[in-house]
Each structure stands twice: as C-alpha cells, then as structure tokens.
Amino acid sequence: MYYIVINFTNDTMADEKFDCIIVGAGPAGLSAGYTLAKAGLSAIIIERGDYPGAKTVMGGILYSHAIGELIPDFCKEAPLERPITEQRVLLLTEDASIQAGYKTKKFAQEPYNSFSVLRAQFDGWLAQKVDQAGVMVIPKTLVDTVLKENNQVIGIKTDQGEILYADCVLACDGINSLLAQKAGLHQEWQPQDVALAVKEVLTLPKEKIQDRFNLEDNEGCAIEFMGTISHGMTGIGFLYTNKESISLGMGCLLSNYQKSLIKPYDLIEEVKSHPAIKRFIDGAQTEEYLAHLIPEGGYNRVPPLYTDGMLVCGDAALLVNSIHREGSNLAIKSGILAAQTVIEAKNKKDFSKKTLSLYKKKIEESFIIQDLKKYRRLxxxxxxxxxxxxxxxxxxxxxxxxxxxxxxxxxxxxxxxxxxxxxxxxxxxxxxxxxxxxxxxxx
Ligand SMILES: Cc1cc2nc3c(=O)[nH]c(=O)nc-3n(C[C@H](O)[C@H](O)[C@H](O)COP(=O)(O)OP(=O)(O)OC[C@H]3O[C@@H](n4cnc5c(N)ncnc54)[C@H](O)[C@@H]3O)c2cc1C
Known part of the structure; x- marks a missing residue:
C-alpha cells in the first residue's frame, strides 16, 4: 500500500478549501473520513506518522459493533488476528493467582463480538478503504495549529508552515490533542487523568499459543489481570492472543508512577516473570515495545466537544471506557457521529457552534456518554x-x-x-x- 504525498508548497493545494479537514488517521479520523467520503463531501486526513498505524498503540481488542456499523463486511476483509472466544480475569499476588473466566464458541461466529488486532495493520487497511472511497490520507505531516477568523476555526497549519482551509476541522489527534488545546477546548491533562501503558508484542509459534491457551484455530483469548502486581498503583494488565504473537501490557495511573517512582519498564519485566504470566510467554521473542497514554478520567473529565468550526473525537475528547477497556469502538462511533454532524452542517451551510452542538447531542444519545455517565464516580x-x-x-x-x-x-x-x-x-x-x-x- 502507498500514499500520494502532496507537496503543500504547491499554491493550488494551499488555496484549496475542503468541506472538512481531519487531523489524525486513527480509528476516529478514519471512520469520520470514510463516512464523509460515502456522502460525497470533500475531505482530507492528515497524519503525522510515516503511515496510518505507525504511531498508534492498542492492547488491542477491536469490538465488532462499531467497525461493523462503518463497514458491514469488515470481518471478511480486515486484517484481524483472532475472534475473542474466551475472556479471563486474574487476580495476582506475588506468588498466586485467582481466576474467573467465560468461554463460548458463539463469539467465533457472525456477528462476532470482538477480535484481537495489530493496529499497524488494521489502521493501514482502514486507511486504504478511506482512500478508495475518495478521501486522501496524507502521512508524515504534523498539524501544528488551528487557524481562526472571528473565533471560528477555518483551517490548519502544519509544522512546515503549510496552510489548508475547511468549513470544519475534526480533531482526531489522540490523547495529547494539540489541536483541541490550541482551540482552547482543554488544558493539558492532569497525571491522574491518564494511565501510562507499556506494551510488548511477543512472537510465538501458533501451535504453542493454541496449546498454552487451550484454543483452536479460529479462537482467541483475552486475559486481564490486576492485584498486588501493580504495587498499590491503580492499574491493570492485559494478555491477548494474536495468530502468531501475544500482546502483553500493563498500564497504571501516571500520577501513581510519579509518586511511587516505579519505572514502567521495570514493572513490565516483573509482570513477565510472574508465574501466572510466564508460562504463557515462555520462549517468546519481543518483536515490538511500545508505550502510550490511555485516557482514564471518565465522564467528569470529558472536555467541550465542539466549538465554531471544529469537533473533537475519540481519545482527543477522552472518550474511553477504561472500566471495560473500550476505546477503539468509542473512537469509531464518535468519528461517525462527527461526520454525520458535518454533513448536516453542510446542508444547512452553517458551521457555527450552534449547529455543531448537534454532535454533542448525538454523542449523549449514544452508548458513549450513556456508559461513561454510568461509571462517572468510578x-x-x-x-x-x-x-x-x-x-x-x-x-x-x-x-x-x-x-x-x-x-x-x-x-x-x-x-x-x-x-x-x-x-x-x-x-x-x-x-x-x-x-x-x-x-x-x-x-
Ligand atoms: C496500551 C493500550 C491498550 C489499549 N487497549 C485497547 C483495547 O484492547 N481495546 C480498545 O478498544 N481500546 C484500547 N485502547 C484505547 C484505544 O487504543 C484508543 O481509544 C483508540 O486508539 C483511540 O482512537 P483515536 O483515533 O481517537 O486516537 P489514536 O488511535 O491515538 O489516533 C490518533 C492519530 O492522530 C495522529 N496525530 C496526533 N497528533 C497529530 C498531529 N498534530 N498532526 C497529525 N496527526 C496527529 C497520531 O499519529 C495517530 O495516528 C488501548 C490504548 C492503549 C494505549
């Protein structure tokens, strides 16, 4: 797969105005782009990574309901690893574990509940679908700031100084969301609002994975663990089976790490040597080592989702249900809802705050805010x-x-x-x- 690289110094391009500029080619941005392309609007997605998926990190369980809403046949085409047919929860102490679990073959059949995925591959596939539908994805380009006129967002500027204009800008730029900050929608997150997660992808032959996790070809296992392993820090770990690798990670509140002075990479080594984990990964080779922040603040920390000429989606708006480790589905759904709002605004020829507030209403009526609100005190x-x-x-x-x-x-x-x-x-x-x-x- 390759991308058309646009030379922004070209005056024609710089003068062009889009219906929508989407910043970030993660699940939120790509879902918004696909929805806009299908409706025939002109849009562009700008991504700072060398390719979509280059900078993203996920455990990664992908839930079928959201991606299925966007692309109903996704399970026939997307690069998916294993349908998750078994979920286990482990409570770990220094030398022991308590386990609960649920397994069903129903989750290995349509409509499928969830799949393990490797984001570099999944994001690449989704970006290609978006490209084919008519919205270009421009990689290797960092958006530096939003342009405003009379308080209305009217475009973006890249770190190379190139300028693009649009009726609406979607901030789908992930947890740090420079864009939402620049638009004045939120300040930098506090250390208690985010978890710092470290993840490793460990390769292991398929037969060993299936043997150790008691799986057949078309089955996958997702294990979450917590307990004294995190040394009193609020944290949770995960172990997910892919076809020929295992995704293992642990995330704890950033504020806890600051206080305890424990190093995340020391903690992951400790996790790997715990007897309940070691037996799954014994002999596996570390193929990737990644670290990323996860939004943890919940409902009470969700920032304003819109302003004149701009909407905020996915992690950029802290839309993550960390209790159920759901993030990608909230990102996809919020991208779809943002795009639908842009389509309605275009029909009205009005991209003011008043019209764009429809997005908030849609998000509130969806499972996103209903679930976050349910757990607002947790x-x-x-x-x-x-x-x-x-x-x-x-x-x-x-x-x-x-x-x-x-x-x-x-x-x-x-x-x-x-x-x-x-x-x-x-x-x-x-x-x-x-x-x-x-x-x-x-x-
Ligand atoms: C360790 C870990 C485990 C997780 N496990 C799960 C899980 O199992 N299941 C689940 O559903 N969710 C999980 N999540 C959450 C999930 O990954 C996120 O909720 C989801 O990726 C959010 O999608 P997004 O599109 O909003 O942001 P992202 O996926 O972060 O994408 C944002 C994109 O914007 C780009 N970008 C950022 N700034 C700029 C800029 N200024 N200019 C241009 N491009 C920019 C980035 O490079 C990136 O590609 C996990 C997260 C982590 C960190």
Missing part, C-alpha cells in the same frame, strides 16, 4: 481506594489458600480464621460502606 473511587490493588487481592489469596489447604484442621477452625482475617481488614460497617461505595459508583 474513576475517583478506583484512584482513591488503593486497597483494591494491595490489601484486597492479598486477602482474597489468603482466604483461598486457607480454604484449599487440607491439613487436618477442622473446617470450623478454618472458617473462624477466615472471618478473623476479613474483620481484621475492615469492620462489618467498613465492608458495608465499601460495598455501598462500589454499588453507588456504578449507578
């Missing part, structure tokens, strides 16, 4: 109750060990010991308050 709880990543997993492990050790002591004696451990952690009132806080945080 980020604060997870960020402040660090027992979840220290005392509670340890307690759960000790209870399991007590229950499962057969040593001639009576069950009544064991029960007494377990109750003493539970009440030694919190009083009954304390446990009641904790349960209530969690119940309330998910309502």
């Amino acid at each position: 980020p604060h709880l997870l960020h402040t109750r660090n027992e979840l990543f220290s005392r509670y997993p340890q307690l759960a492990s000790e209870i399991a060990a007590e229950l499962l050790t057969v040593d001639g002591r009576s069950k009544a004696e064991k029960e007494k010991k377990i109750i003493a451990k539970i009440l030694g952690t919190h009083s009954l009132c304390g446990w009641g308050k904790m349960a209530f806080d969690f119940w309330r945080a998910t309502r």
Whole structure:
C-alpha cells in the first residue's frame, strides 16, 4: 500500500478549501473520513506518522459493533488476528493467582463480538478503504495549529508552515490533542487523568499459543489481570492472543508512577516473570515495545466537544471506557457521529457552534456518554481506594489458600480464621460502606 504525498508548497493545494479537514488517521479520523467520503463531501486526513498505524498503540481488542456499523463486511476483509472466544480475569499476588473466566464458541461466529488486532495493520487497511472511497490520507505531516477568523476555526497549519482551509476541522489527534488545546477546548491533562501503558508484542509459534491457551484455530483469548502486581498503583494488565504473537501490557495511573517512582519498564519485566504470566510467554521473542497514554478520567473529565468550526473525537475528547477497556469502538462511533454532524452542517451551510452542538447531542444519545455517565464516580473511587490493588487481592489469596489447604484442621477452625482475617481488614460497617461505595459508583 502507498500514499500520494502532496507537496503543500504547491499554491493550488494551499488555496484549496475542503468541506472538512481531519487531523489524525486513527480509528476516529478514519471512520469520520470514510463516512464523509460515502456522502460525497470533500475531505482530507492528515497524519503525522510515516503511515496510518505507525504511531498508534492498542492492547488491542477491536469490538465488532462499531467497525461493523462503518463497514458491514469488515470481518471478511480486515486484517484481524483472532475472534475473542474466551475472556479471563486474574487476580495476582506475588506468588498466586485467582481466576474467573467465560468461554463460548458463539463469539467465533457472525456477528462476532470482538477480535484481537495489530493496529499497524488494521489502521493501514482502514486507511486504504478511506482512500478508495475518495478521501486522501496524507502521512508524515504534523498539524501544528488551528487557524481562526472571528473565533471560528477555518483551517490548519502544519509544522512546515503549510496552510489548508475547511468549513470544519475534526480533531482526531489522540490523547495529547494539540489541536483541541490550541482551540482552547482543554488544558493539558492532569497525571491522574491518564494511565501510562507499556506494551510488548511477543512472537510465538501458533501451535504453542493454541496449546498454552487451550484454543483452536479460529479462537482467541483475552486475559486481564490486576492485584498486588501493580504495587498499590491503580492499574491493570492485559494478555491477548494474536495468530502468531501475544500482546502483553500493563498500564497504571501516571500520577501513581510519579509518586511511587516505579519505572514502567521495570514493572513490565516483573509482570513477565510472574508465574501466572510466564508460562504463557515462555520462549517468546519481543518483536515490538511500545508505550502510550490511555485516557482514564471518565465522564467528569470529558472536555467541550465542539466549538465554531471544529469537533473533537475519540481519545482527543477522552472518550474511553477504561472500566471495560473500550476505546477503539468509542473512537469509531464518535468519528461517525462527527461526520454525520458535518454533513448536516453542510446542508444547512452553517458551521457555527450552534449547529455543531448537534454532535454533542448525538454523542449523549449514544452508548458513549450513556456508559461513561454510568461509571462517572468510578474513576475517583478506583484512584482513591488503593486497597483494591494491595490489601484486597492479598486477602482474597489468603482466604483461598486457607480454604484449599487440607491439613487436618477442622473446617470450623478454618472458617473462624477466615472471618478473623476479613474483620481484621475492615469492620462489618467498613465492608458495608465499601460495598455501598462500589454499588453507588456504578449507578
Ligand atoms: C496500551 C493500550 C491498550 C489499549 N487497549 C485497547 C483495547 O484492547 N481495546 C480498545 O478498544 N481500546 C484500547 N485502547 C484505547 C484505544 O487504543 C484508543 O481509544 C483508540 O486508539 C483511540 O482512537 P483515536 O483515533 O481517537 O486516537 P489514536 O488511535 O491515538 O489516533 C490518533 C492519530 O492522530 C495522529 N496525530 C496526533 N497528533 C497529530 C498531529 N498534530 N498532526 C497529525 N496527526 C496527529 C497520531 O499519529 C495517530 O495516528 C488501548 C490504548 C492503549 C494505549
């Protein structure tokens, strides 16, 4: 696959005005571009990476519902790794693990629930679809700022000084979103609003993967893990099976890393040597090593989504449901909704804030804000109750060990010991308050 590289110094190009300029060729930008192309609007996507997917990082589970809305036949064409047929959750302590899981062959059939993907390949494929539909993707170009006239965004300027004009600019430029910042929609994120994740892609022969994870050809496994492994930091790890590789990573709040002085690359090495993880990756070769931020602030930190002549989508607007590790589907859906708003604005010939506020309404009516709103209190709880990543997993492990050790002591004696451990952690009132806080945080 190759891209047409436009010389922006060409005056004709610089003078051209588009219906829409999209900054960022991730899932949000590409979905917006595809939707606009299908509606016959003139648009262009500008990407700073050498190619789409060069700069993106994802665990990466791709959910079918969103990409299926954009390209119904995606599962026949897209470079997908494995349909995820099994999900496991591991609670890890230093030397033990507690596991829960769900497996069904139904997830290996249409309409499919989700797939593991490698983003460099997936983004490249989607960019090609967008290109074929009629919207050009321009790589190797960093957008530096937005141009404004009477407070209305009217175009962009690249770091090379080239200028392009449009009725509307979509900021799909990921978590750091220089564009939304330049448009005055938000300040830099606070360290407690983002997690720093480190990810490795580890190659392993297909047979070994299937053997170790108990999978057949058309099956995949997604494992999430948490516990004392994060040393009390709010964090979660993942292990996803691809066809011939494993994606392994761990993300913790940036503010926790700053305080604990733990190095993310030391933590990932520790994760890799944990007995419950090591057996899956033994003998695997590290093919890629990546680090990226993940939005964690939730509903209360979502910035304004629009201004005159501009909309913000995906990670740039912190649209990530970190509780369910969903981000790509929110990015795709928000890209589609932004494009639909641009189409309506074009019909009205009005790109003012008033018309573009339709985007906010669409986002609010979709699963995006409904899910984020449901969990609006949870980020604060997870960020402040660090027992979840220290005392509670340890307690759960000790209870399991007590229950499962057969040593001639009576069950009544064991029960007494377990109750003493539970009440030694919190009083009954304390446990009641904790349960209530969690119940309330998910309502
Ligand atoms: C470690 C990790 C694991 C994750 N796991 C999952 C998962 O399993 N499932 C899931 O659904 N989500 C997951 N996510 C979240 C998911 O990756 C994001 O929500 C999703 O990629 C957001 O898409 P986006 O298009 O908004 O932004 P991005 O994918 O970040 O794309 C933004 C694009 O904009 C480009 N860009 C940035 N600035 C500029 C600029 N100034 N000029 C030009 N181009 C620019 C970038 O190069 C990039 O290509 C994970 C994230 C991380 C970091």
